[in-house]
Amino acid sequence: MDEVTHFMTENQDVMVSHLLNIVMALVIFVIGRWIGRAVSGLMEKALLSRSIDKAVVSFLGSIVYSLIMIAVLLMALSHVGVQTTSFIAILGAAGLAVGLALQGSLANFASGVLIIIFRPFKAGHFIDAGGVMGTVDKIEIFQTVLKTPDNKRVIIPNAQITGGAITNFSAEPTRRVDLVIGISYDSDLKKAKALLADILAQDERILPEPAPNIVIGELADSSVNILVRPWVNAADYWAVYWETLEKVKLTFDEQGIGIPFPQMDVHIQSTQQEKE
Known part of the structure; x- marks a missing residue:
């Protein structure tokens, strides 16, 4: 008993120092755990406010919490006197090995996080x-x-x-329908533009603002190309596109407006020898 008392008396300062280090390590662990939960909770609330899937939010929150707790444990162990350099080296090597083995999956994971966050x-x-x-x-x-x-x-x-x-294609509420209508060079251009304007005016799905554009886009090899660009609600885009093309064809046929197709004129010239 006297030996124990003597040992404790001689090593009192060392024991107090170790005890303080243990207490400090526990304090670091408790505070670090609280910080980890707080950061993870704040991140989850921020992601949920952006209507991100709860399962994904929980997964990301657990990853953040785990990373914080690893850092907290290393800090606590260092205060107790444990050499953490080897632990850090092992974690780094393991992380590198896992990263190389799963680099394709990690790239998809990182891209998925970006898509979920930036939407x-x-x-x-x-x-x-x-x-x-x-x-x-x-x-x-x-x-x-x-x-x-x-x-x-x-x-x-x-x-x-x-x-x-x-x-x-769905991010904006409205879209512009881009049509190219070709007419023959001998057709009445003003009449064709008036017919196109009338077709657009009769369609209630076409928005008055911005106003539709009907302009000459190109004097091509075999046709005068008219650009027709009305604005519609995004949900009506394809219906307006297909039905307008059909109305244009039927109306132009009724009104005698020619819609040319690619063709080639072949000129045959006789030689002097063939004449003899």
């Missing part, structure tokens, strides 16, 4: 991305699912989408 499109939008045109069905963390107009399901890796241009 260049959402479910129900018609887009052109990754070389595919279709309606967005699902946005997942590694891939995006599109449905093409002919009802095919196409699964595109997210990295392929963010690696190129994304055209969102």
